[in-house]
Amino acid sequence: MLIVGAGGLGTPLAQYLAAAGVGTIGIIDNDEVEESNLQRQVIHGTRDIGRPKVASAKDSIKQINPLVKVETYNMRLTAENAENIISEYDVVADASDNYPTRYLVNDTCALLGKPDVFGAMYQFEGQVSVYYAEHGPCFRCMYPAPPPAGLVPSCAMGGVVGVLPGVIGTLQANEVIKLIVGGGKNLIGRVVAFDAWNLKWRELKIHKNDNCPICGKNRTITEIEDFDYEDFCGLTQQKEEESEVEGIEPKELKRRIDEGDKITIIDVREPHERAIAKFPEAKVIPIGQLERRQKELDDTVDTVFVCKEGKRSILAVNTLREAGYTGPLYNLKGGTNAWAREVDKDFPVY
Ligand SMILES: [Zn+2]
Incomplete structure (x- = not known):
């Protein structure tokens, strides 16, 4: 062995x-x-x-x-x-x-x-x-x-x-x-x-x-x-600066979901994280598949990426931008942990 x-x-x-x-x-x-x-x-x-x-x-x-x-x-x-x-x-x-x-x-x-x-x-x-x-x-x-x-x-x-x-x-x-x-x-x-x-x-x-x-x-x-x-694994090239990505506050996202706003939510967390808790209304696309599957997104509506802490979602936005996607992209600020703090107290923090 x-x-x-x-x-x-x-x-x-x-x-x-x-x-x-x-x-x-x-x-x-x-x-x-x-x-x-x-x-x-x-x-x-x-x-x-x-x-x-x-x-x-x-x-x-x-x-x-x-x-x-x-x-x-x-x-x-x-x-x-x-x-x-x-x-x-x-x-x-x-x-x-x-x-x-x-x-x-x-x-x-x-x-x-x-x-x-x-x-x-x-x-x-x-x-x-x-x-x-x-x-x-x-x-x-x-x-x-x-x-x-x-x-x-x-x-x-x-x-x-x-x-x-x-x-x-x-x-x-x-x-x-x-x-x-x-x-x-x-x-x-x-x-x-x-x-x-x-x-x-x-x-x-x-x-x-x-x-x-x-x-x-x-x-x-x-x-x-x-x-x-x-x-x-991203070790040979550093991704773009985080500051250029627009964020959306958890409460704002909750309001838009409740009002039935046309919006796409993409959960980029790992399978074991989603096993702990699913994010409401979200479609799942791993970051590694984003470039290939970008046609699944509607570039006339806002797309919000969700991860645990709001960092991988920034990478997701940058990945799509680098791949030439032109529609509006946002990350959920602070990720599901902030969502749990500010919107849904029952959402598991892990
Ligand atoms: Zn396999």
Whole structure:
């Protein structure tokens, strides 16, 4: 099995799978151990500071179980090397911390028919799933478009409670073991989310998206190497300034809905967010599909974009403008959180 990332999530994955006696463990990571990693990446110790993470992880695995064969890749997983590396393994665990890698792992696994045991976390929340395109939805079915670059800080930037990757990575190891030995009830088609601060678990059912570009009926991504993951995730170009986008206040939007005003409301939130609460009168178009589906909008009426905090909706407006759309576009100021504050107290804040 292959572990992508030798950090917080990779730590329990490597430790438990080594202890379980998984025959071959591959680890890919291009980072070196830093002191600030040690609070959560307990596979590394103070003596390892400055060493490549894969080398330090290999030593720890060998200490736990010298019979395990460890393959290390002190490099980034890229569109150029992903197929070669991933094709060597039966099961892949995504323990990375960034969106380009998540899409890359997902797409390569989908094309090669491998399961992608996914884990991710932010501050006090984490989630786990098994994205296995042959048997259920993939990561792209769940998240057709990445969040705008810069909106979701990494663990290094946003911080994470050190125990959380221990919990999430251990759950990933549990899924890997079930996939290897067969049996049990695995997480294909389900996402389990864990809130460490309030100690709450949630489970969401997720479904295959027929329009998924990698596992849907009309696959549009057929070559990993041809896809620019950095660009897709907005890391190579900064979007326009936010200030040029016109906003609409929640109360104003409510008034216009109540008066039956002709207006189009587009919800650009993720499926798991809409599962928490649907926005009234809204049509759903993910940001990644806006350009292609702009003809569904009536450019003679006002279109209002809605997201959680009023930031992705600005990106949505800019995306359409860049695509040449000329009709009037607005974002709901402050998103659904402001809506909950000012208009509908029962609307969930998450
Ligand atoms: Zn898919």
